[in-house]
Every structure is written in C-alpha cells, then in structure tokens.
Amino acid sequence: MIEIFIWVVFGLLGIQLLILALLMGWKAKNLALENKIEKEVAILKPQLRQYIEGKLSTEPALPAGKSRFKLIEIILDELSADNFQEEQKATINLLAEKHLADHYRRALKKGAWAERVNALYFIEDFGLFSLKEDVYRHFRTISKRDEEFRQCIRVCAALQEERLMDAAIESKDLSFGMIKELLYRLDEDLLKLTLERIQSKEDISENMLYAFIAFSGEHHIDMLFPFVEKKLRDDRKEVRLKAMSSLCLYKKMTDPAILSEFFDSKYWQERMYAAKLTGACRFEQYKPHLVYLLSDNVWWVRFAGAENLKVFKGGNNVLKQVAADHADAYARDIARHMLTREGGDLT
Amino acid sequence: MSGNGITLVIEIISWAIIGYMIAAGAIYLVLFLVASPKISKEKKLNRHEQIEEMSINKDTYPISILVPAYNEEAGVVSTVRSLLSLNYPQYEIIVVNDGSTDTTSEKVMSQFKMEPIELAIRTYFKTGEIKKAYRSTLHANLFLIEKENGGKADALNAGVNFSRYPYFAAIDGDSILEQDALLKTMKPIVDSSGMVTATGGTVRIANGCKINRGVIEKVALPKRPLEVMQIIEYFRAFLIGRLGFSRVNILLIISGAFGVFEKSRVIKVGGYKTDTVGEDMELIVRLHRSIKDEKSKQRIEYIQDPVCWTEAPSTIASLRAQRIRWQRGLAETLWTHRGMMLNPKYRGIGLFSMPYYVLIELLSAVFEVTGYFIIIGGLAFSFIETDIALVMLLVMVLYGSLLSALAVLLEEWTYHKYPTVKSILVLYAYALTETFWYRILMNFWRVQGLFYAFKKKSVWGDMERKGVFSDDEPEEGSL
Numbered sequence: 001m002i003e004i005f006i007w008v009v010f011g012l013l014g015i016q017l018l019i020l021a022l023l024m025g026w027k028a029k030n031l032a033l034e035n036k037i038e039k040e041v042a043i044l045k046p047q048l049r050q051y052i053e054g055k056l057s058t059e060p061a062l063p064a065g066k067s068r069f070k071l072i073e074i075i076l077d078e079l080s081a082d083n084f085q086e087e088q089k090a091t092i093n094l095l096a097e098k099h100l101a102d103h104y105r106r107a108l109k110k111g112a113w114a115e116r117v118n119a120l121y122f123i124e125d126f127g128l129f130s131l132k133e134d135v136y137r138h139f140r141t142i143s144k145r146d147e148e149f150r151q152c153i154r155v156c157a158a159l160q161e162e163r164l165m166d167a168a169i170e171s172k173d174l175s176f177g178m179i180k181e182l183l184y185r186l187d188e189d190l191l192k193l194t195l196e197r198i199q200s201k202e203d204i205s206e207n208m209l210y211a212f213i214a215f216s217g218e219h220h221i222d223m224l225f226p227f228v229e230k231k232l233r234d235d236r237k238e239v240r241l242k243a244m245s246s247l248c249l250y251k252k253m254t255d256p257a258i259l260s261e262f263f264d265s266k267y268w269q270e271r272m273y274a275a276k277l278t279g280a281c282r283f284e285q286y287k288p289h290l291v292y293l294l295s296d297n298v299w300w301v302r303f304a305g306a307e308n309l310k311v312f313k314g315g316n317n318v319l320k321q322v323a324a325d326h327a328d329a330y331a332r333d334i335a336r337h338m339l340t341r342e343g344g345d346l347t
Numbered sequence: 348m349s350g351n352g353i354t355l356v357i358e359i360i361s362w363a364i365i366g367y368m369i370a371a372g373a374i375y376l377v378l379f380l381v382a383s384p385k386i387s388k389e390k391k392l393n394r395h396e397q398i399e400e401m402s403i404n405k406d407t408y409p410i411s412i413l414v415p416a417y418n419e420e421a422g423v424v425s426t427v428r429s430l431l432s433l434n435y436p437q438y439e440i441i442v443v444n445d446g447s448t449d450t451t452s453e454k455v456m457s458q459f460k461m462e463p464i465e466l467a468i469r470t471y472f473k474t475g476e477i478k479k480a481y482r483s484t485l486h487a488n489l490f491l492i493e494k495e496n497g498g499k500a501d502a503l504n505a506g507v508n509f510s511r512y513p514y515f516a517a518i519d520g521d522s523i524l525e526q527d528a529l530l531k532t533m534k535p536i537v538d539s540s541g542m543v544t545a546t547g548g549t550v551r552i553a554n555g556c557k558i559n560r561g562v563i564e565k566v567a568l569p570k571r572p573l574e575v576m577q578i579i580e581y582f583r584a585f586l587i588g589r590l591g592f593s594r595v596n597i598l599l600i601i602s603g604a605f606g607v608f609e610k611s612r613v614i615k616v617g618g619y620k621t622d623t624v625g626e627d628m629e630l631i632v633r634l635h636r637s638i639k640d641e642k643s644k645q646r647i648e649y650i651q652d653p654v655c656w657t658e659a660p661s662t663i664a665s666l667r668a669q670r671i672r673w674q675r676g677l678a679e680t681l682w683t684h685r686g687m688m689l690n691p692k693y694r695g696i697g698l699f700s701m702p703y704y705v706l707i708e709l710l711s712a713v714f715e716v717t718g719y720f721i722i723i724g725g726l727a728f729s730f731i732e733t734d735i736a737l738v739m740l741l742v743m744v745l746y747g748s749l750l751s752a753l754a755v756l757l758e759e760w761t762y763h764k765y766p767t768v769k770s771i772l773v774l775y776a777y778a779l780t781e782t783f784w785y786r787i788l789m790n791f792w793r794v795q796g797l798f799y800a801f802k803k804k805s806v807w808g809d810m811e812r813k814g815v816f817s818d819d820e821p822e823e824g825s826l
Contacts, residue, residue: 002734005741012749016756020775023759024768031768114391121396127420147397150538154400219406283677299469329697330467337467340482 037067037074045075052079052091053154062099072099073122080125096126105131108138113148120151124158132159139164144288157185165194172205179211195224210242217246225250232258237267244273248280256283263289268298275301287312293323294331302330306338354731357721361735364718365742372746379753385594386586386651386761394652398530402434407537409437410607411510412518412530415502416442417460419520420449422658424458428561429523431486435530439488442520443506446475448498451520452765455491457484466492472504472618480509499603500619500626507610507618516607517627521658523553523561524605528654532607544609544645545634547601547652549585551764552578554661563656566764568773573666575777576785577659583754586651586761593649596657597695599635599704601647603627605655612637612645623683625676632684635696653762667792674796677709682800712793718743719787747782754778 040063047060062068076096082214084092100122107119108131116138123131139152154166168174168182186194198204198212213231216224228250231243244262247253262274275293278286293305309315322335410579412430416423423442430440444452455461461481468477468791475497483489494505503517517527518524525531528548535543554577555569568575592598606627613619616633619626631647638645670810681688688705690697718739725736755774758764767770 002737002741005738009741009745009749012745015747016752016775019756020771023756024771027763027771028768030763031766031787060526113388114393118391118393118396121393121399125396147392147538177404177537177540181404183398299467300465333465333467336465337755340464 013337033067037071040067040071041074041078041140042141044071045078048075048095049079052084052088052095054088067101069103070298076100077122077125093127096122097128097130100126101128101130104128105134108134114235117148117151120148120155124155129159132161135159136161136163138320148164153178156305157182160187160190162190162193165190166197169201169204169208174205174207176207176214179208179218180215183211183215206238209239213239213242213246217249220250225252226254229254237270241269241273244270244277248273248276251280253277253281256281256285259283259286260289263293268296268301270299271296271301272304275304275308279311282312284312287318291318291322291331294326294334295328299334302319302334303338306334357731358725360717361721361725361731364536364714364721364733365739367711367714368718368742368746371711372750373740374703374707375587375750376735379587379757380591381585381594382590382651385590386757389651390761395527398527398534401530401534401537402436402527404436404537407436407530407533408514409439409512410435411506411512411515412438412440412529412531413503413506413515414440414442414518415499415512416447416451416519416520417496417499417502418447418449418451420447420451420454422521423451424454425558425561426518426520426523427455427459427489430518430561431489431607432526432561433529434526435533438573439490439510439512440486441506441509442489442491443502443509444491444493445496445499445502445550452491452493452564455571456481459489460485461489461491462671466509468508471508471614474501474505474508477505477509482710494583496763498621498626500621500623503626504618504621504819507613510610513610514607515610515613516605517603518655519604519657522550522604523558523563523656525563525654525656528605529607529755531650531652531654532605535650536609539646541609542645543648544612544638545601545606545647546650547589547598547606548650548652549589550581550604550655550657551653552581552659553656554659556656558656566766568765568770569661571661572777573663573785574661575657575774577666579751579755579774579778579781580700580785582758583751586754586757587750589649590699591649593647595695596646596648596699598647598649599631599696599700600628601631601649602655604657608634610612620683622677623676624672625680628676629680629683632680632687632696635686636687636693639696651761653764665789667788670789671796671799672793674709674712674793675800677704678797678800680717681705681709709797712790713797715743715786715790716794719790743786744782747786748779751777751781 044060044062047056050056051059051337053298062072072095076092080089080092081331103117104123107115111119119133122128123135135152135155139156142149142152165182165186168179183191184196195212198208213228215221216228228246229244231239232247234240234243242335253259259274259277262270265271265274271293274286275290277283278290287309290305290309293301294309296302296305306319309318312318316339319335319339323339326335356418414423414426414430419426427440427442440456444455461483464480464482466477466480475495477492477494479493481493483491490509492509494502497505506517507515514533516529516532532546532548535546552565552569552573552574554571555567556563557565557567568578589598589600603626608630610685612634613630616630616637620629620633623629633645638647660669681701685702687693687697688701693701721731722736722740722743725731725733725739752775755771755778758774759771765774
C-alpha cells in the first residue's frame, strides 16, 4: 500500500520538476529574447521615426529572424501613439501594410484565439484596409459572442464595412454600448447611409434607437436634432430620458416650454433631467423651478437642482440664500453641500 | 473500550482523513482543469490592447473608489497615490477614516491639501456618525470622510452613502492597484452591459517589491519565509480555486482587498453586514442569494489578471490574527446563510460552493490537525501502524506541498510576474516545504479561528503594518 503512495508522490514530484526545468529554460530564453528586442527597439525606433518624419529617404534595414515581426509591431504601435500629421500616419500605415498585414491575415485564418484577437486589435490600430475582406469573412465565421466577436465588429466598422452595418441594424441583440462603439467608427458617408436606414426602418431594436439618440447628442449632429427633440414626446419613459440626456449635450431646445411639465413628472429621473437640461441650455426662466427641486424627495433630483443652479450667474448666491433661509432642511443641506463640493458631469 | 477497539477507531479515522484529503486534492485538480482552458486561451492575449478602447469610451461607467482605513498611516498615502494615477476615464476616491487612533487622517490631509466640505449624504444605510468630510484642493476627485469607529463594513457602508457613481470599488488601505486595474476589472461589466454585477481580480503580495510613490516599479520576492509562503498561498487560492468557481458562476469570495460592485444591487441587499468579520464574503453570498431569488441572469465574475498588490502580514502575531479573523469570517458567513446549503433553489452555489466551503475551506484544518496527532502518535508511539501514518504524511505532502508547487508552476506559465529565473526556483522550493511548517501553523490558527467564531465582535484586526508602500513622501505640490 505505502509503495503506491510513494510512487504517486515521487512520480508527481518528478513530473513537476520536469515542468519546472522546462519553464525555467523557457523563461531564460524569453528573458533573453525580450532583452534583445528591447535593445533593437532602442536602436531602430529613432531610425524609423526619422523615416516616418521624412528625414530619411530610405527605409532602415530591419533585422532578419524571428523577432522581426514583433519588433516592427512594437515600434509601429508606439509610434502610432505619437501626434503625427496625416501624411506621417499614412507612412506608418504603409509600413504596417508592408511588414505586418500578411502576418495578421495568416493569424486570422490559422491562429489560435488570442493570436486572432491580437491581430484584430492591431488591424484596427494600424487601419489595414487591405484586410477588409479578410476581416469580414472572419466575422461571418464567428459564432461565440466573446471578445473576438466584439473586436471583429469594431474592426469591420473601422474599416467602413457596409455589410456589417446592415447586419447591425437587423440585429436585436447588440448592446447599446456596442452599437455606439460602431457608430463612432463610421466615416461621414457610411454614417449618413446608416442613419438613413435606421430612420426608415420601423422595427429597429430599442438598443439601436437609444444608441442613435445618444450618439446624435454626443456628436452634435444637427440634422438629427429635430428627431431627438421629437422623442421628448415618446410614450416610452426610457426613450424620453435618452432624448433628454442627448439634448443636454446639444445644449439647446427649440421649444423650452416642453420642459415645464417635466419638473412635476412622476418619474424622478425626468425631474432630474429637467434640472440638467435647464442648466445645460441656460434657461433662466426655469431657475425658480430649480429652487423648487431642491426640496424634492429624491436626493439625485435635489443634487441636480443644486448642481445646475450653480452654473447660472448668481447661482451661488441663490444657493447661499437657500442654505440660510429655506424652510426645508433637505434643501438647506443640499445647497450647503453644493457650495463646497463641485459636482461632476453625470449626463 | 479495549486497546484494540481504540486502535481500530483511530485506524478508521485515519483512513477517513486520508480519503478526505485525496478527495479535497481531487476537487482542487478539477477546479484547475475547469480553469485551465480559459487561462490557456487567453494566455497570449494582448492585455493592453484589450482595454485601450475602454479608456477612451464615454460609456465606461464612472466609479467611486472606497478606501476604508483604520490605523493605516503607514500605507494610506501610497494607496491614494496609486489610485490617483489610475488609467480610468471618470472616478472619485473616497477615503473613509473609521476613527483611527493614529495619524491616518493627518497624513491624507497634509499630503493632498484637504479642505472641509459640507455634507448632504444620502443614507442608504445607517452607519456610525460622520463627523466631517474633506475634499482635496489638489485633486478634485479625492475625498476624506471622518467617522466614528464602527468597523470595516460600517466604513464601507458610509462610503457607499457618500459615493455618487453607479459602481463602486472597495480597496483596502494597505493595497495598491495597477494602473489599468479598474479598466480590467470593469471590462466584464461593460462588455456584458451590466449583466455582471460584481467583479474581482487577482490579488498579489507586495512585500519585497520595489514601490515608488504608489507604483510597483520592480516585482521581487521578500526575504522572510513567512512572506514568501503567503505569495505561494495567494497563487494557489487565486489561480487554481477562484477562476474555476468563477467559470461556473459559483464564486463565493471577492477579496476584500479589491472588488468592484454595482451600487444599486448592493443597496438592494442592504449593504455590508456590520456584525461579521467576513463582510467581503458575506456580501458576495448575499448578492448571489438575491440574484437567485430574483431569478436574475446577473452574475459575479473574477478576472484572472493580477490587478491589486497588498501588504501581507510579516510577523507571526499579525499573520495569526489575520488567519483567525478570516476563519471566523468564513464560519460566520456560512452559518448566516446555512439555509442555502444543499438547497437546489441556489443551484451551484447551494449544491457545490457552500458544501465546498464548509468541508474544504472551513473544516480541512480540523481534519489536518487531527492528522498531525495521528502521524506523531503513529510514528512516535506506534498506536497505529507506521504504514498508515506514513501514507497520511504522503497524502499531506500531496495535498499541501505539491498542489502549492503546481500553483507556482501555473503562475509562471501564465503571468510570470517575477522577472528572474531564480525567483521561480525559490518559490518552488518554498512550496515543497509548505506541509512541514507553514501549513501546520495555518491549520492550528484556523482551528482557533473556529473556536473564536462563537464570540462575536466586529474588529479591524491588529495587523502591524511595516508599510511596504511607504517611501519618502514629499508633500504634493511642493518641489
């Protein structure tokens, strides 16, 4: 009996020691490779920078060997973060097309999951339009909704893949955040085309509608302003709230009278956004309404009321007066609080 | 009972313990096998590129970081500094000084030039009286709350009351975060559009590392064996255990050192429980309970990336106090939620996690300590066959040392945070010694903790801070 246990323990120990030896060898090799790449980056990066800036007429000679791809990827990735002009960015893109695109194409076809996702990150970072068809084809093959799927549709959008946006409009399960990420990546032409399709389609998903409304405000798209403003009259509370939030970013309303009814809404979120819109659009006529909201039974509404009073000229004086004289203790508290604590932008 | 009868009983107990430890080891291996496909799949993923999008995305949820602090004068400034340098679009830091008797508050106030502010706090939970609040004149997103002492849970509840963002992170005053920690930890929440309600990441031991102004500059091993062993212990807990549990959504612990929570869900379940010393685990169990009761599809996730570095106890006394506290906390939580045990309504949590925590995490120390007496008795006094005592010793080596050694190998295979070849060798060699000294100490303390669980009192513990994060701290704003 005891022999079996001795064999098991020493057998497992032996296996572990073998793995340990392999890991140590692997670590030593990797550390050496990392050091080598670090040194090569230090030499080659300034040369490539000069080439990109046009100070060198010929491309610097790149070292041969296994580290070549990694080396160029690291350098171009670091240089991409610099504030270059469009012409210089185009040179980075050309270098990436020349030295990296084929590798990424192979990774998409035959690479392991992490290699494919990494390839997708860099295809987007370097704007490798030559891989547009490969990426879309890859998108068609992904069945699992994981990081690979999310990154793949981001890349498709960044490469202005029209077919992706058709699929996105039809999709009912893309999240609000994801749709906004896609909209952000579209150029003007594809954005216009997509928006036209969204407006003409009757049964778009709620997430698509919310993303569309939010995106319009964040980008101040004038042609969509009437559409967003009209949504203040929508039957659905969530749509109205999204529209109010978006209008806070537009910082304007054509008919401020619409706002008055929201100060007495049964939904506290609407009362809060009414306060925010008042501040964002600087509607002086609603300043008394903000004071009225300082006695609201919901903290967030009181906070928004005080926060937005503060943006008006003389707002601090109103708050001081409230802090001193208001009959309601909650109003006095929130006014005092706002006088010493600046609020962040929660729109 | 005759001498033979006693021997028979001891033999039966011995075989039961051997069987128990083999089963427990097998469960660890199964957890490892559950976790390893994900670890293997994501091993080469470019972690920086993965979060690049989030750092500029306007839809990355803003977050309040709560730092409960009780007598944390040694590390609180470094903790706050590390938080101020986080890469995250929008966040606020709220240090909650829970009636410290040292200079915790003075350090924060002088380093960050705090000035008093008026309070108008929502009271989701009743907490100890809040005496004053301050805001930094250097960093508009840094706040300090002074409250009367009420324990860590009470301090966290006060922080939640004061916070204004929809998610909050709880971080210990003796921990520091990596620069991208919040982005990495929030990623599952953002990617799932809020379906993930709480997340935690891997916590590592900072002792031995070179830290400058709240940033880990060089990862290295500490000199003291006690600290090295805790590093290995953390590998084992985080790399083998938690990821396996998280994969099947039955994770019961998010480390108190660092976790991110959806505020509305925490408010809904009533916040942190103030009459237990295991408030972190207790909250997670309550969150699971509420999710299952509501038949919600929300889940709790653990991310495998090392994102938080914490100061480990470096003396026998402080380590003992910590482990007794942990064991008490575990016992109290399991007792509070005993209704979930083996209850099919709570699915994996009730049918696997809870029994696992009772049998493996809570009671293993009792089994092992009994085993020690049997081994010593068997080898020294021959009241059982020497073979049985030796088999038990071998199984203990298997369960203790070899599993921990496996965790060291796993860390090297995945994150290899320790940058020298020698460090793996040192860690591996220490892991092999675990059964013969470190585990014995832990098991005795854990058994003590079980006894102490009957005496209820909310305390912070009495860990002596060496202040591994302390550095020369010139006042901010000065040259």
